[in-house]
Every structure is written in structure tokens, then in C-alpha cells.
Amino acid sequence: MSSFHFKQWIVKPFVFFSIIFVLKSFLAWGVIFGEPLHWKAILTEIPFVWALYSLIERFASKRKLGYYMTVNLLVTAIFFAAIMYFKYYGVIVTYHAAEQVNQVTAVSNSVFSLMDPYYLLIFTDIIVLGFYFFFNKKGRVYKKDNINRMNGRHIYSIVFAASLGLCLFNILPNKASMNEIKKAQEMGILNYEAYTLFAQDKTELVNAKEITQEAVDQIKGTNPGATSANHGAAKGKNLIIIQLESFQSFLVGLELDGQEVTPNLNKLLDNSLYFSNFYQMVGQGNTSDAEFVVNTSFYIPPRGAATMSYVDKVLPSLPRLLKENGYQTATFHTNDVEFWNRGELYSSLGWDHYYDHEFFGNEDVFFFGASDEVLYRKTAEKLKEMGTGGQPFYAQVIAMSAHHPFTIPEEKYRMKLPERYEGTFVGDYIRSQNYADEAFGQFVEELQASGIWDNSLIMVYGDHMGLPIYSLDHDDKALMSEIYGHEYSYSDMLNIPLIIHGAGNTTPETLEQVGGEVDIMPTAASLLGISMENNLHFGQNLLSQTGNLLPQRYYLPSGSFIATSGLLIPGTSFEDNTQYPIAAGGRTPAATEDEYNRALKLLHLSDSYVKQLPDKVPAAE
Numbered sequence: 001m002s003s004f005h006f007k008q009w010i011v012k013p014f015v016f017f018s019i020i021f022v023l024k025s026f027l028a029w030g031v032i033f034g035e036p037l038h039w040k041a042i043l044t045e046i047p048f049v050w051a052l053y054s055l056i057e058r059f060a061s062k063r064k065l066g067y068y069m070t071v072n073l074l075v076t077a078i079f080f081a082a083i084m085y086f087k088y089y090g091v092i093v094t095y096h097a098a099e100q101v102n103q104v105t106a107v108s109n110s111v112f113s114l115m116d117p118y119y120l121l122i123f124t125d126i127i128v129l130g131f132y133f134f135f136n137k138k139g140r141v142y143k144k145d146n147i148n149r150m151n152g153r154h155i156y157s158i159v160f161a162a163s164l165g166l167c168l169f170n171i172l173p174n175k176a177s178m179n180e181i182k183k184a185q186e187m188g189i190l191n192y193e194a195y196t197l198f199a200q201d202k203t204e205l206v207n208a209k210e211i212t213q214e215a216v217d218q219i220k221g222t223n224p225g226a227t228s229a230n231h232g233a234a235k236g237k238n239l240i241i242i243q244l245e246s247f248q249s250f251l252v253g254l255e256l257d258g259q260e261v262t263p264n265l266n267k268l269l270d271n272s273l274y275f276s277n278f279y280q281m282v283g284q285g286n287t288s289d290a291e292f293v294v295n296t297s298f299y300i301p302p303r304g305a306a307t308m309s310y311v312d313k314v315l316p317s318l319p320r321l322l323k324e325n326g327y328q329t330a331t332f333h334t335n336d337v338e339f340w341n342r343g344e345l346y347s348s349l350g351w352d353h354y355y356d357h358e359f360f361g362n363e364d365v366f367f368f369g370a371s372d373e374v375l376y377r378k379t380a381e382k383l384k385e386m387g388t389g390g391q392p393f394y395a396q397v398i399a400m401s402a403h404h405p406f407t408i409p410e411e412k413y414r415m416k417l418p419e420r421y422e423g424t425f426v427g428d429y430i431r432s433q434n435y436a437d438e439a440f441g442q443f444v445e446e447l448q449a450s451g452i453w454d455n456s457l458i459m460v461y462g463d464h465m466g467l468p469i470y471s472l473d474h475d476d477k478a479l480m481s482e483i484y485g486h487e488y489s490y491s492d493m494l495n496i497p498l499i500i501h502g503a504g505n506t507t508p509e510t511l512e513q514v515g516g517e518v519d520i521m522p523t524a525a526s527l528l529g530i531s532m533e534n535n536l537h538f539g540q541n542l543l544s545q546t547g548n549l550l551p552q553r554y555y556l557p558s559g560s561f562i563a564t565s566g567l568l569i570p571g572t573s574f575e576d577n578t579q580y581p582i583a584a585g586g587r588t589p590a591a592t593e594d595e596y597n598r599a600l601k602l603l604h605l606s607d608s609y610v611k612q613l614p615d616k617v618p619a620a621e
Contacts, residue, residue: 044188233504
């Protein structure tokens, strides 16, 4: 074959755009699946675009180039969205994410801080070809000679049928895969996107009458009759729950070249309970999901944020439970209440009052609102006011200053990082958490000065991870290995602290009992001496149980769970699972198929129960 014939063949639009597409596939697969230049990227991805290209060749007699460029732009956008979404969330983006597009754009700085410049290469051909075809004389000649010709229509009909068959061959055998990332890898990213678009959720709800606390406890393996010595230890006290932004457990007690990163939290541990095996249970809503899980003891929805999926319901909640027992309730957050639809969430949870941006104002603003210093100062003033009437209160305080991408203003720097940490993602994270800890220390001092501290049960926890494994580069991973003394793992990543002060203990105690955010509500109720008998809950009192089963969603594939036996991530099914030891005191992981099946049942029960709760009556306008 002469080089002339080869050039004639390769400039055919079907072939030319196929080559461009393969290169884009390699880039997307390299980032998401860690498999650069993998043959499967060709076999699973290219049939999808060949089906579209065949339709163009079969039916388009005019504006054929426009159709090719449109398809090219569309698949490029899908690949780029998949890359960036994976780097931020660790999951494969689907059309469901469009429901939260306003929220995602609000954290666009966080998302694009994770972008390596070479990701933009995926758009190079669009810019070059756009200029060539529309502004260059040779490009216009190419369009006339190669694009607008109509030939071989019957061949493209065959190619379309074959491509469609290959797409179905990639999709159908992998529909049952539990792991969404594995599913996308086996189907191909574009096939997976098409599958999620057309697939219907046929899951039947469990009858609400069958969802009882006894059934939940039996599946979890909880001993409902067990009590703790701390039960009622904080009876009659205020409850203050402090949610720390992106705070992971490794920060507690951490020193860098002799500098304490969180000296104030470390001091709090001197007479508190510390749970070293405590884990996040959030989804796409991140911080707002943590608020939902903590205050309901339910699991997050299968898709989207709880603030979008569940806020049309009257939610049994910790604020409602405590109001029934004589408490006043309030939640504090410096951002606008409409961010992540919190206004509707707070209404569904039954808070008496919420204090947001309107209350905290524009003083010392960075990221999403006023700084943690302003948050804590004004909250302390309000709590002092609430404490004057003799009625106990429940307050949840949502700190936000240590938010991704952790680039706090220089005037907020409170520690000098070791040279090896400067200019790294891990270094920025540690410095922002050091600032957040200082602000937290000021809050403690203000509560102590007003007398509220000694009359309150204090619970402090991290809302979710700050350093996703899939967001770290080589240098960041090396720093995390230095900190941990081993390779940074998924169980490390999901590990957040829970600190309880005012629970009756006068000496520090570190507990290795496995727990998650779903357990905060029943643990707080027990310490306050308040019965949960009439509140169905999926968590448990961490002070009265020895085992636990924590189903995970979103940041881990479906079917993943954490238990005393370890962290399990399924593959296409349980059989090809991957396991990790729990973060602290972990033994060789030995999670079982029984635990796997029970974790799935718990999620199904929670989904079914919440969806059948009574609808909320809309507020009068």
C-alpha cells in the first residue's frame, strides 16, 4: 500500500475522528482507572462513537462536519467531567450529578484545584480543528473533498449494527456488578453513562410496618438490652455538637518537627472519650449529609444529597427528640442557608432556629462565609443568651474555614510548615486545620468563661475526609506515608475523630469501638438519659456495644462496609472483594459475606423507611 493511499484512508472523517477519540479514551482511562494505553479502552469505548459516526455517514448529506464536531465535543465534555468528578469524589459521574450542578459550581475552586494541566489536552483538537476547518483555506478544501461526500451508506449500516451489538455486549453482562467503578470499567465510560440514563430503579420498598427497631438491631447484630455505665451521665445538661470541616483523625496528636498541629483538640482529650475507629458516612452532599446523618441516625440516599432527596419528609430527628424533652434547639452555619438546600433540611429536622450568613455577616470572610473565629465568637454569645432562661439547649455548630482546597489567607497562617510540606496539598491541609484548631480553642475559652462549658455535653467530630487518595499526587502520598508509617489507605481516608467531653469521665480514654456518624444520635441520647424507644434509628450507643456494621455509600462503591472485621470493597460481587484493616488497632481484615448481605439490607431498610415517612406540609407563603 502506498503512502498516498494511506493518507487518503486516514483523512476520512470516520477514521480521523476515531483516532482522536481513542487518544481521549486513553487519557480518561489513565486518570480514572490507572490504566494508560490499555487495550480495553478501545474495545469498550470505540463502539459507542462508531455507532454515532455511522449514523452521521448514513444520514447526513449536509453539515456533516458539524455533526462530527458536535459528537466530538459531547464525548470530550463527558470524559472531562468524569475525570474531574473522579478526582474530587472518587466516583464515576452520571447524569444524576446534574441535579446538584448549582452546588458543585459553588465549589468549583475546590474541583479545579485538583486539575493537572495535561487534562486540558483533551480539548486541544477541538480548538485546532475549529480553527482549521472554519478559518483555513486548506480546511475548507478538506471539508469539500472528504466530509461532504456520500458513499458506502450500506457499509455504515452494517458498522452501526455491529457497533450497537458490541455496546450491548459490553453492557448487559455487567449490569449486576455492585462496584460502580468496576461497572464503568467493564462497560466503558460512555456505555456506563448511557446505561445509567436508561436504567430504571426497580427496587421495591419494604413495607413500613416490617421496619422495626427489633429488625434493625437483629440485622446489625446489636444487643438492645446492653447499657453503659455512662448512661444519663449528662442528664439535664446542654448538648453542643461541633462539626469540624474536612477533619481526619490523623491530625489528632500529630506533630511536625516538634510542632503540634491541633494543640487545643489535644488538650481536650485530657479528660474526654476519644473514638479512634470512627468513620464518615456522607455522600454527594458532604457537610450537609453529615448534618443529616448525625441528626437522624439514617443512612444517606442511594443517589444525590439528602438535602435534595429527603427534605420533603417530616424527619424523626435529634432536634425533635430533645424538644420533646424540654430543650430549645439551634444550628449555626456561616454560609447562606440555601446552600445545599439547608433551609428545607432544617425545616424537615425540626430545628427551632438556624443562624446562617444573615446572622454572621461579612466580617472576615473567606471560602463560603465568615471565618471560624467569627462563627465561634458570635455563636458563644448566642449560646450564653440561650442559657440564661434555665432551659437546656441543643446547638450544632458547623465550622467551615478549613474547606477544600485549604488555601487559607496568609494572615491566617499560625504555624510554619517544614520545608518538605510547603507548596503541597497535604501541607495546605495541615496548615488550614491548625488555624481551625486555634479558632476552636478560642470557642472553648469563651464557653468556659460563660459557665456553659461545665454545664454541657460536648461532642466534636469531623464531617468527612479532607485528603482523598485519588486527589493526591506522588509527593502528597509520600508525605501521608511518612505521617502514618504505612501507605495511606481507604480506611485511613474515611477515619474521622469523635471526641466526647462531659460524659462523666474524669480521665482520658481512647476507645477502639468501631463507630460512624449514624451512631452520634443514640450515643448522645443515652448520655443525656433520654430514651430512643420511639425513634427508629440505624445507629447504636457506642458506649454499650462492642461490634458494629457501617454500610458505606458514594465515596466507596455500593456494597462497601466497615465493621470490626475490617473495611470491605466489593468488586463485581462479594467474591472479588478487596479488604483493608480498620484504621486503629486493626487486625488482619476478615469481613464476611454475611456482613456484606446484612449491610445491603440495612441500606434498603433505611431507604424504604425514609421514603414512606409522612410528607412535610409546605410552609405558608
